[in-house]
Structures are given as C-alpha cells and as structure tokens.
Amino acid sequence: MGNDEPPYQVVANDLRRRLKDGEWETGARLPSRAQLAKHYRVGANVMQRATERLIVEGLLEGRAGSGTYVAQPRERRRTVRSRHRERRGGSPFRADMYEIGSNGTWEASSEARTPAPDSIARRLGIGPGDPTVRTTYEFLADSKPAQLSVSWEPMVVTGGTPVLLPEMGPLAGKGVVERMRSIGIDVETYVEIPRPSRATSEQAALLGLNVGDLVLAIERTYYANDGRPVETADIVIPDRTWEVAYEFAVDPPEAD
Template sequence: MGGQPRYLWVADLLRKPILSGELPAGSRLPSRAQLARHYDVSEQVSRHALRLLVTEGLVESRPGSGYYVRGARESVRFPRTDRSSGSGVRPLDEEYIGTVTMPACDQLARRLLIREGEPLYRTRYVGRADGAPVAVHSSWEPTLLTHNTTRTPGDARPDTSVLERLSGAGVIVDRVVEEVSVRPLREPEAELLQTTPGLTVLVVERTHFTGQRPVETSDLVASVDRCRLLYRLSLSRSQR
C-alpha cells in the first residue's frame, strides 16, 4: 500500500474485479461495515472508497439497499450546432416540469444584464433515457420580452424553438454563447434527477443575444457518465 491513503487502496481492490468482469453488473458489494472488517479499516475509510467508485461511475448507491456494480450504459449525445438552437434536453425523452415567474437573483441578473429582482420566466424540462432522469434543462428570460403575448415559454408549443418563439415577439436572436463546465449537483436538481446532491455533473450554460443584449439564458445539467456534447464545426477554406 505504501504511502497511499487507505481509502484509495480499498477502492483499488474493489475496482479491479469490477473492471475485469469478475464482479458483473448488478452484483451487490459488501456493506461499509463488512469492508471495514475485511480490510481492517474504519467505516469512514470504506465509505470514502465506495463514494469514489460511485464518482467514477463504476458503482451505484441504492438508498436502503446498498452499493451495486453499475452496468455499462450508452451515452446520449447532445448536438450543440442545431439550427434551431436552445434544444433543451433533446434527443432525450422530454418531461415538461413547468413555467413559473420568479424574481432575478444576483447571478441571473448578471447573466441577463438586468436589475436584481426583475421578473423572469423560468422553464424546466427533465430528460429521460431508458425511463431514468439523466438531465435537467432550466431556462430564464425577462418577462417583459413576451408578456401579454402568445409567445411566452408557457404558451408556446413544445416543439417551438427559442429562436422561433422570440422572433414571433419581434426579438431577433443573432448570437449564441455557450460555456461548458462541471460542478457538484445541487439539491433542487438532485431531486429532479432522483439522485444524491454533490455528485459531479456536466453543466452547459447557454445564452441567446440580440446584439449585445442577452435575452435568454439556460443551464443544461447532465449526468457525466450518460451524456456527451457533440460539436460540428464548419471551417471555411481560405480563397487564393
């Protein structure tokens, strides 16, 4: 074991039979107490080892039941160069959570270049793969853009894109900026994804602009082991 932390040593001993197939998908792992006795470590060490394997996507935690070897699952690819833009959770199966009016918090006010407290429409969708929730899409836009029209997020048809909907209200989107990062999963998102807060998730922050004015912003929060981003970039040839 050398100078290696003991939880990494325990995790490595569990990882090897999982990767070799000796422990097939669906196999139940020993409990934290059983691991602690078997490897002569504390339950805190065995807990950290199991959590590491969960983070790596090799193991899943089932509350009230224990830890199980996770089977390989096909990744879902999100095309990020679609013509309509703002594709939400597609190509996943969409579940519309709803549209509500809320005041802009400091963070959203900075993203949309508006005053804190100004009213926003917030719309949420959950994306499912094989019946399981794997992504949440939340979008925000100032209510003044489409208020008293049939182009609000709650009034538009589900298949209407952000560009089409805002264009119908006279707001022409001419630029999209997207930033990709990872961060811990937050409590409201974890509830929608039916999982544990704190897990590392993929986050795509996308903002639509009219000139220099941001008119809509959104977060796609997705499982890092189920979701990938697919970019197709067209490169123009220089003219000689």
C-alpha cells in the first residue's frame, strides 16, 4: 500500500503480524493501550483506532473495565465494509484483503453493449434494453474463492472514454471511483442492500459450495454527486467461509 498509510493502519498491521506470530495466546490480555501507544510512539487516538480496527476484524475483543484480549479464532474470516474503503485508492477488494493480511486478486470478463435487463435498468435510471458494459468477477483471497460480482455500467456514461472497460485501459482494476473521476464524474455515495440467499449451481461451482448453501447477496449502486447512478453490481459472498461486518463512524457532536 506504500508509505501513505495512515498511522493507525501501520500500527494495526504490526499488531496483526504479532498476533499471527503467536506473541499472545488466545484469551491473553494485551498490554494497555497506553503501553502500546508508548511502544509504537503514537498518540492515544491512533492506538485506539488501531485496536478498534482489529476488534472489528474479530482478532481482538474488548471487555469493559478490563482491557483488550486475543479473541478466539473464527471458523469464518471477516471482511469489513466501510464508508472509508473508497478513500484508500485503487480496488476496494484488494484494500479489504490487505487489511486482513491476505492477497486479493480477481479474474474478470467484460461485454460491451449488453442490453440492460429491466431490474438493472431501474437501478441505473436508464431504459430497459439500453446498452451497458457488463463485467463478471471472480474474487480470490490467497488464491481461494472469496466472492463473486456482476457489474453493470451504463454506456451513456462511459461510452467513448478510455475507461469503457473496467479491467482494460489506463485505469484497469482501479475501482469505480477512480475510473469515474478520470472522466470528470465525482462519485459521492454508494448504497448497499444485503440479503440472505442460496447459491445457484453456477455460484456453487465457482465458490466451491453445494447448491443451495447460504450466501450473502449484496446489491450495490454507486451514485455521482448529481444523484445519477453510474454503476450497479450484484455481489455474492459465501456464508460458510466469510462473514461481513459493516463499520460506521459516529460523527462528533456539532458545536453550539
């Protein structure tokens, strides 16, 4: 991720490494945040954010009035979806995997001029049958299947630009936000709707599941600052091997 990582992430990365190396046993109490802050030569706020990140990931657990402890290993890995994920630059999936110590890669295939199905047209605010770029993804964590995605982008937005195909051109693999910014479109928000679902035969084959196994289906749509949708996707995450956590920041109180 380079040298531009925020200090809390640098600390979280090192703590994650120490946990992986077995420096503290499961159930062991970590040194106090003040002691850890002194060790890492950071402020209390940085140390708090680093440990909270590992609590969200399920590696640590906080006990009120007692301290921070090494959590029991999880049968399922945890991926964290956050409003901050787009601020890291590049692919959100690669950044997500990096933050839990995994190597995130993917395979993708795009088809231009794909007529928009009715449901996708509604999500993108275009007419049924209008041309889109449809891209299918198979995401891997440490070379093992982690999630699937099918993405649609309206060609009225990207047609005739260098970023028409998400995985080709000068910004291949950089993610929706960076690609859209390069053609003068500022993505301001995205909305995710998670729903429990069951794996289809195709999904099961790609994810190493049985047909009918539980999956989390996420409908995600990116919106430009003028309110128009610029991309929508159906994401499928296998419940057997992954759990999804949503991280929300609490805004500070407004000054009187």
